[in-house]
Amino acid sequence: MNTEMENSMSGERYIRENLPLGTIGAFVGVLLGMALWVIIGQVGFIAGIAGYAIVFCAMKGYKLLGKKLSKAGIVICVLLSVVAVLGAEMISLGIAAYTELGEIYGLSLGDAFRMIPDLLQEPELVGAVVKDLAIGYALSIWASYSSIKNIWRQTSAF
Numbered sequence: 001m002n003t004e005m006e007n008s009m010s011g012e013r014y015i016r017e018n019l020p021l022g023t024i025g026a027f028v029g030v031l032l033g034m035a036l037w038v039i040i041g042q043v044g045f046i047a048g049i050a051g052y053a054i055v056f057c058a059m060k061g062y063k064l065l066g067k068k069l070s071k072a073g074i075v076i077c078v079l080l081s082v083v084a085v086l087g088a089e090m091i092s093l094g095i096a097a098y099t100e101l102g103e104i105y106g107l108s109l110g111d112a113f114r115m116i117p118d119l120l121q122e123p124e125l126v127g128a129v130v131k132d133l134a135i136g137y138a139l140s141i142w143a144s145y146s147s148i149k150n151i152w153r154q155t156s157a158f
Contacts, residue, residue: 015068019076022066026077029061030054030084037088037136042095046132051140052147054088055081059151071155074148081144085136089129090116 033054040050058077063069069077097119098112107115119125 017068017070017073018066019072022062022069022073023076023080025061025063025065026058026073026080027061028065029057029059029077030080032061033057033081034084034088034091037085038091038095041088041092046135046139048139048143050088051081051085051136052143054084055140055144055148058084069151069155071152074152074155078148081140082137085140086133089133089136093119093129 033050033056036053037047037050040047055077058081059069059074062073062077066073094109094113094116097115098107098109101107101115102109102112120129
């Protein structure tokens with residue numbers, strides 16, 4: 001059993017990482033995680049599981065296309081995940097604007113998204129978005145910290 005594990009570990013050591021394809025895989029992964037964030041957000045929740053899903057999907061996508069997850073890959077995945085949480089919150093805001101104002105003013109979904117910069121001029125809304133982002137980032141870090149730490153350690157072993 002140990003020989004089998006050693007062979008698999010040494011085999012993984014010699015797999016060449018493909019950084020560009022891994023980055024594309026991570027990008028696709030964060031898009032999947034963002035979709036979960038938006039869906040949960042439409043129900044009225046901010047969930048750490050959605051933030052974790054963004055990070056998890058990014059790392060899985062990176063490893064799937066990049067063939068190997070290195071420390072550089074982990075950093076790319078985490079950075080993309082940070083941006084993805086912000087993007088998912090803005091998408092949720094656009095959808096909320098559409099559902100709240102669409103019928104009243106006859107707005108299309110595209111119009112609602114174009115209104116986001118104007119909506120962010122309202123102090124109450126900025127406060128709500130900042131609060132959602134703070135909670136979302138805190139829950140995301142809390143949910144994914146140990147997983148990232150373990151993967152980081154595993155990449156050190158190779």
